[in-house]
Amino acid sequence: MNHKRLFIPGPVETRPENLLALATPQVGHRSKEFQELYADVNKKLMKFLHTEQYVFLSTSSSSGVMEGGMRNLVNKKVLATTCGAFSERWYKMGLENGKEADQLAVEWGKAVKPEMIDEKLKTGEYDSVAVVFNETSTGVMNPVKEIAEVVKKYPDVLLMVDAVSAMAGVDIDFDGWGLDLCLAGLQKCFGLPAGLAVFAVSEKALKRAEQVENRGFYFDFLSFKKYHDKNMTASTPAIPHIFALNAQMTDILAEGSARFDRHARMAKLVQDWANKHFEVFAEEGYASNTVTCIKNTRNISVADLNGELAKHQCTISNGYGDLKEKTFRIAHMADTQEWEIRGLLSLIDSILGH
Ligand SMILES: Cc1ncc(COP(=O)(O)O)c(C=O)c1O
Incomplete structure (x- = not known):
């Protein structure tokens, strides 16, 4: 080899036990066995992300859910904070999905600070803020908890967090910090192959989605919610990844x-x-x-x-x-x-x- x-x-490397979990014999995605699997992994993810709101699974890479965030949660104008190559995508995705977007850019290698965001939000122009938790291109970890503190002062503003290379490597208190969207793919800190994304969504974010037109079809968060209520996904998911994620979440929770x-x-x-x-x-x-x-x-x-x-x-x-x-x-x-x-x-x- x-x-x-x-x-x-x-x-990143996937442990052999988890590679084997990917090879679990398939079940139908409308079967009772699948619903049990979904409910099991969902319970573990909710505990892990400290949330009593929603955690959904998307058969896509993380970029799909980022685009979904822009489509579902931005009605007025988004403040896209950027500090490297991946966070710059937030801004591009906003514009390319026809949203009004402003970029709050800091030099690559620097972090986005809460007071910079506060300054922008004071204008009242924005209904959403996008940040990257861990900017993979520069190795900068933004102070998301402190940023969330600032955003909380503006009850009509939603906070979207790309936690692609942070989730499962640092603790994320979704409800406690007051995040509205927090997403990651499996191929980074979860230690599983690429192909599935995990994302937490707040009640407040789903309420916003109800008011937003043209949410699209595949990444319509209200459609995720509708099927989630039945312990299912709207379309055929990457079932092998869900088996592997369920096994890995048991180990992640045990490691604490x-x-x-x-x-x-x-x-x-x-x-x-x-x-x-x-x-x-x-x-x-x-x-x-x-x-x-x-x-x-x-x-x-x-x-x-x-x-x-x-x-x-x-x-x-x-x-x-x-x-x-x-x-x-x-x-x-x-x-x-x-x-x-x-x-x-x-x-x-x-x-x-x-
Ligand atoms: C911080 C961050 N955001 C977004 C992405 C895009 O993820 P994907 O290519 O899985 O859609 C990456 C990929 O490395 C990333 O590191």
Whole structure:
């Protein structure tokens, strides 16, 4: 096997037990067995995201649900906050779905701060705000809890959170923080293959959707709700992924808060290593717990480094877009353990002659 162990920010390694769960014999998606499976996984996800509102499953990648957020929750104008390549998609999706949208952009590597959003919301122009929890292109983790505090001051404004590379790596208190949409795909901190997205939605958000026209068909949140009430999905879902997610959620809940502590410790290991040999790209105090973006201060060839790592069945990520070769990224998410990160860093040390 020449499988390379993935230290990239998604897809990540899937444990063999979960790969086997994907191979569970199929059930019909309108069967009682499916309804039981749906109810079981839903209960676990609600507990995990600390919500008594709604958690839906979408057979799509996360981008589909982001587009759904724009289609369902924006009536007046959305404030799309951007701090890197993925958050910029929020803004593009708003415009390309015919919504009025303003961009609140901060420099790549910096975090979006609550007071910046407060300043914009004071104008009364917006009915929704979009943020990325963890900007995968820059390794910045935005202060979503504090941002939510600010948004709460404006009861007519909904908060949409792209938690694609954060959910299951950091604790998210959906109800406690007062989020309205929070989404992620399985291929990052959940440690499962790509193909299914999980998203929590508030009552308030569904009320908004009722007033919005042209929500589309596939990502109509009210349609998700209608089938959810019967423990089903509106269209044929990725049933193998739901079996695997159900198995993985049992393990994630059993690991409890230790999961988030493990992510924090792995992040610290990589950040300390990065600051010793290079520099962390993220603004101080906002470096991500799930992926570290490292400034290539020594002008190494990241492509060559990855070529050498490949000989040892490992791979990391080059920088994203314009940051290619100027940065590189090491993911420390999902079921990855500290010993694996230590091993990877020692391997890089031996390749670079540290
Ligand atoms: C923060 C963030 N948002 C959105 C996406 C898009 O996810 P997908 O390609 O699964 O739709 C990604 C993908 O890496 C991401 O990291």
